[in-house]
Amino acid sequence: MLILARAVLRPRLVAAVTLALALLATVVSAFTVRVAPHASTCFYEDLRVDQKTLITFQVGEGGSLDVDFWVSDPNDAMLQLDHRVSQGTYQLIPSIAGKYTYCFSNQMSSISEKLVQFSVRGADVPPVDPKAIVDPVMEIVNELARDIHSIKEEQQYIVTRERAHRNTAESTNARVMWWSLLQTAMLVAVCLFQIYYLKHFFEVRRVI
Template sequence: MQPNSRKCLREELRENVLVKGEYEVTPVDNQQVDYVVKDSKNHILSQKEDISSGKFTFSVENYDIFEICFSSKTSNNHQGAIQEVFVDIKTGVEAKSYEGIAEAFKLKPLEMDLKRLEDFSEAIVLEFKDMKKRADEMRSTNESTNKRVLYFSLFSMICVIVLATWQVIYLRRYFKAKKLIE
């Protein structure tokens, strides 16, 4: 990351999704990195200044696009250096802590793995349902656009035919009036 610059990551998430992230920034003297997590309405979900490493967690209530931005700032009279920012973001089932669930329900390791697989399969099914819903919406939009284009094309052709007919009739009358044709 260049000094005095800003880099952002965007993620589209559906409702009721847990998001966990870890970050680590390479240290540079007289230079600091801040991060902020915002939704599409610019509501701040998580923010921290002068970071070196850490974690953040938030839960998504509505389907939205989220932006995670890291900004680098240098102190006065310093040129600054390039910093590396390592980010690991996990959403949904990946962000869930199965060790805590296993302890709470006294599950064996195999049962915990089965629970994890069950949650992954449910997440995949939900993702496919969302994809099908979006595909249906896109198909509907595409079909309505095709109908509009068809109607506009027909209207344009009718206008051209009407204007061409009017022009022929008008020119015929004009030439008859000037006695150029009989």
Template sequence: MRTILLLSSLLALFTSTVYGTALTYKLGANEKSCFFSYVEQKGAKVAFYFAVQSGGSFDVDYSVVGPNEKVILDGTKERQGDFVFTANDVGEYRFCFNNEMSTFAEKMVDFEIAVENEARAQLPSKQGTSPEQTSVLEESILKLSAQLSTINRNQKYFRTRENRNFSTVRSTERRIFNFSIIEGVMMVTMAGLQVFVVRFFFQGARKGYV
């Protein structure tokens, strides 16, 4: 019973204040869109993840700008990214996606912005528990947290791969259909041209006999 109570206390202590936003946005051609997140505490951890699910070459330009207009992260023609940085200033952070390089292609961008305030308190001392037991439970919780983060990243990766592969299949199917239509039109045109040439030869031969 004491072990269960201690484990509950550890879970409560290691639970950080996390608030975030996960969205899927359709970025039009020649469009630049920005999203904002307000950080209330200096030193908070900001996690930024994005992946281009469909459109064009599955790439996009991105940038992260702090409250003092300082560029924290930026990149060009990236397919996906997973970043964590420390917010050194309190204020509004700007996360932008730029598709101005594309003339016609629209991009479907899946992204997530999470702000985590890691305020870790001291573990309370329980009667009948040793520091070794507390340390073992603490390490177990940290391992579980790391494994959950790994599972979450793997799920995002496989989801992105699935969407991209499905987009490739749809593109290939559309090209095969268009090629079949063109091939059918060419066959009908060639058949009509052959009939016209044969009739022209026969009509010319009859005129020669007359």
């Protein structure tokens, strides 16, 4: 009986793990987009009623590392509006079915292009039959998949922050270097001018 139970459980476990890996590859979508100055970039998701969708974003490069972010429903009603934010998380729970829009705007910037990294979780989840029997093994695997998603997002956040800090440090070092070169050039110019002036002054005194 024990051998039979194991034989029955093993295919179910393999199927559950396979399905979880498929969910891991499809349910969470991660993207990177560059938003030009004085421009906005929008994306669309066709969602069902109560289809929970989580949108997470962060600005990795460009200017002050900020964008405007907003979400609107199929009737163009504004659900969320954030000005000049570097990162954010928005949970969308649709009250009506249809096309939902979320945008990243760089209208405030005149010269700086912004690099925005964002992920969307839940938009590709298939509908669940409420009458279906929930498999405990599948529940555990799904929970594991959600934890892996969270770890991946945290890792991506750390990588993006490190890149932003490195770019800031390199930019600061470059400015310090150019300022030092400018000061050196000014000092050399002043010294040359003083030498020329004193030499010319003594030559005039000698002629007199």
